[in-house]
Amino acid sequence: SAVISQKPSRDICQRGTSLTIQCQVDSQVTMMFWYRQQPGQSLTLIATANQGSEATYESGFVIDKFPISRPNLTFSTLTVSNMSPEDSSIYLCSVEIPRLGTYEQYFGPGTRLTVT
């Protein structure tokens, strides 16, 4: 597997502000992903963070709202821009590791965001 850390672990932010979440992994990985888990819901993929190119966003998520950086193979950031209370959620990064003919994803501990 991989050891993944996220910063901050939690934050309380005012509406209209932005927060940048960092994700660090202990080994080089090709694929990193950002997910959101809203209260009482399961995980939804926001985007795939590609090293050296723009992130690929899922339907319903746009770059202006969730800009992503991927400067190298061990690090990525997700920014939640112009926040509203609806953005209150847990944000998780994950990495994909090949294993036994498939790819397994491992998750960071998450960032719990509350927007007031």
Added chain:
Amino acid sequence: RKEVEQDPGPFNVPEGATVAFNCTYSNSASQSFFWYRQDCRKEPKLLMSVYSSGNEDGRFTAQLNRASQYISLLIRDSKLSDSATYLCVVNGPGGSQGNLIFGKGTKLSVKP
């Protein structure tokens, strides 16, 4: 039809019981299947990948039925520490590897 469907539970079982969770998925192109467990206020942790022939890891057995688009997880000799939400996960549209589709999870509570 939801992409990944699970019975939300909760399943309340005594220690030592055998419990089975089922999951159906809608994308016939999916190639990768997983069970994750998620403890309260924690990130999902990979429990096991599910292979076509079925696979076992200790007290846990996973099975895949591609024809019925159905995945199962069997837990034998339940422990208190098995209490968690179990997430059925398949890879997404077009069979792409990265995009995982998560079910909403089945909650298990193991009682003494």
